[in-house]
Amino acid sequence: MVFLQLFFAFLQIGAFSFGGGYAAMPLIKAQVIDTYSWMTIENFTDLVTIAEMTPGPIAINAATFVGNQVAGIPGALVATIGVILPSCILVTGLAFLYAKYRSLRLMQGVLRSLRPAVVAMIFAAGLSILIPTIFTDGSIRFAADNIHFFHILCFAGALVALRMFRIGPIKVMIGCGAAELLFTALISL
Amino acid sequence: MEQQKTNRLEIMKKLFFSTFYLSAFTFGGGYVIITLLKQKFVDELRWISEDEMLDLVALAQSSPGPIAVNGAILVGYKLAGLPGVLISVLGAVIPPFVILTVISSFYTVFKSNMVIKTILTGMKAGVAAVIMSVVFDMMTGVTKSKDPVLVIVMIAAFLANYVLHINVVVIILLTAAFGAVRTVLSQRESPHGL
Structure with missing residues (x-):
């Protein structure tokens, strides 16, 4: 099922890319080309160019673009949610700990x-x-x-x-x- | 009570529109958006102190995922708790989602457009200026602390990152460990001090 695949592929990208968008690129390539063959390498180069040329976080740009190419707007939605979900959980936890313990x-x-x-x-x-x-x-x-x-x-x-x-x-x-x-x-x- | 409610609504509105606006107009990745978040919430609105903003940036950098989204989550939580997180993530995600959805349907045209390319090249000089201006203010803050160790930490972290290309997460963990050891040692020397 392509939606589940998109979701889990971008969930992994969101969970393991440390250091921002450029660090996420090799992970995106591994999922999108090597694992699922959703794109050719030329398409991927286009994706990198476009993700850099447009505003917003590169990982979200990539998720929206790949999701759209693979399964239209629902695909884009699923991939984008996948890529930000790990941040939402982990970073909210960190924000809570910071608020609680920062005065120690x-x-x-x-x-x-x-x-x-x-x-x-x-x-x-x-x-x-x-x-x-x-x-x-x-x-x-x-x-x-x-x-x-x-x-x-x-x-x-x-x-x-x-x-x-x-x-x-x-x-x-x-x-x-x-x-x-x-x-x-x-x-x- | 009524007063508090309107304040909260005001904060939520500001959070959403700030993250939306920054996400819609910021090219060049997480650091640029983080710099602009600092300008907005520290310098302009004064809702977050400069020190606290730097703590949030360190957390955003050392967590996985897009730095801009992490930064939006941290600022959202700080200002309005969980609803703040939701609002600022939505603000940060909607603009790139809409823009990329539109572009992905005719991207060959967009990619080869000379006008767009030229504008983006010029914008990089402006992006660099925005970052350098904020960095200048923050560096002045560090040198004003009159603690030479902090200046050494700053120089060492710069060399590790820019010259030696050591991973950001490794630098943050090592600096955190250094800070912990230093605090424990200084407490031992002067138990009543600090």
Whole structure:
């Protein structure tokens, strides 16, 4: 029964993917191509591209897309519920434990050390988006043909808009997209 | 009583529309959405403290599943208990569900569209700026704590993650263990202190 298969395939993906969407990709491939042959490898590459190009969590994008391709909207619904169910149960449990025990001294000590580590990891995630944006070949190499000057301008402009003019983050991101479109249109004239 | 009821309704509405809006407009995965959740609930609404938000991010990162959904669950529980969880998960899931359902029916057209590709490339510079701006504020918070050990933890975690590519869950577990040992040792030294 295809609905049960979809549900359990994405339940496993939701339960075993640690570290966000990109970590889930190999698991999705294993289920969708190797176990059930729901897709070809070309279709899967399309799926990765589309999941990245559209807003929202990558794992949910993938579940909705595969579910739709395999069994229409009911399939999409079943796959999406499967992928978020483990989070809903486990993380709600953690939220409860956090609310209950966060004031314990030992817990305070643990959390106090964790906070700077979390800041560092968000910084690392930011760098891995920023560097391929500024350097054309994705590596830090200072040559005129490798530096994307317009993206540096966008990045700097966005920082000024966020920090000095207090413009909302989503407006800033959309503004950068519009600027890129305008710039590309102008240089291709 | 009546006052409490309206407050609760207000919180639920804000929760749903915030997670919905962030999920609908955020490209680039969990970290971006987490950063925006922080902007919304810590900086703008001031419903959650900065320290507590960082705790929630650590929990969201170290649990399996999409980080954005985990973050929405934690924020929802913190602000409104189980109903809050339900509302914020719905908010986070509905936009990608609708968008992908539409796209999956004509995805060859979407995939090859140059305009969409160009806009998305430009948006990445903005996404990087949003993350860096929030990181700057949080780093200032860590250095202001006047605890050099925390600064060392921050640098070590960065190197482990970015340079050595050590798994995020491993880094979180090791840091948690370090924090526990440090707390136990400092309690032994000064039983009345802290």
